[in-house]
């Protein structure tokens with residue numbers, strides 16, 4: 001099963017200058033909870049946006065067209081979507097974590113959406129792709145808790161393919 005995991009602002013913005021436009025530790029925690037112990041699949045630019053290298057307790061799978069792209073030993077590099085099945089089990093939940101090009105690549109395969117809606121407008125250069133939500137059913141919606149570290153209103157949503 002393929003799942004998408006991402007956070008977007010009111011205008012669908014997901015990134016700016018190679019990183020996230022916001023600081024929202026509670027969303028980082030949700031991301032960790034949702035993805036830990038699952039393979040994560042990401043574009044080369046998203047991989048390069050991690051400040052501390054590969055994310056622990058998850059098989060990190062990076063997609064690049066560059067066959068010579070160097071990744072640490074624990075990381076899997078694939079150059080084509082079809083190679084993904086060599087590295088994952090057929091019954092696993094595979095977490096596609098972006099960015100835009102990678103969401104586009106798996107758009108027709110996705111079964112579940114883990115979305116964080118941040119109710120704020122940010123400057124950005126990367127937006128989420130358009131998804132047809134009529135094909136999904138909202139199965140969970142949870143309002144986020146705000147505090148000194150989490151200053152924007154946000155909601156966690158989970159959608160399942162009908």
Ligand SMILES: NC(=O)c1ccc[n+]([C@@H]2O[C@H](COP(=O)([O-])OP(=O)(O)OC[C@H]3O[C@@H](n4cnc5c(N)ncnc54)[C@H](OP(=O)(O)O)[C@@H]3O)[C@@H](O)[C@H]2O)c1
Nearest residue numbers: 006007014015018019020043044045046064065098099100
């Ligand atoms: N808010 C969120 O939830 C979220 C999630 C993820 C990312 N982001 C943000 O989004 C930005 C990065 O996203 P992005 O869309 O610019 O880049 P990206 O999707 O992370 O990476 C793009 C790269 O992936 C590779 N790629 C894409 N399609 C491919 C294909 N069909 N076959 C093989 N390789 C392919 C290419 O690598 P090569 O150039 O090496 O060939 C391409 O340059 C950052 O700002 C990041 O912080 C935000």
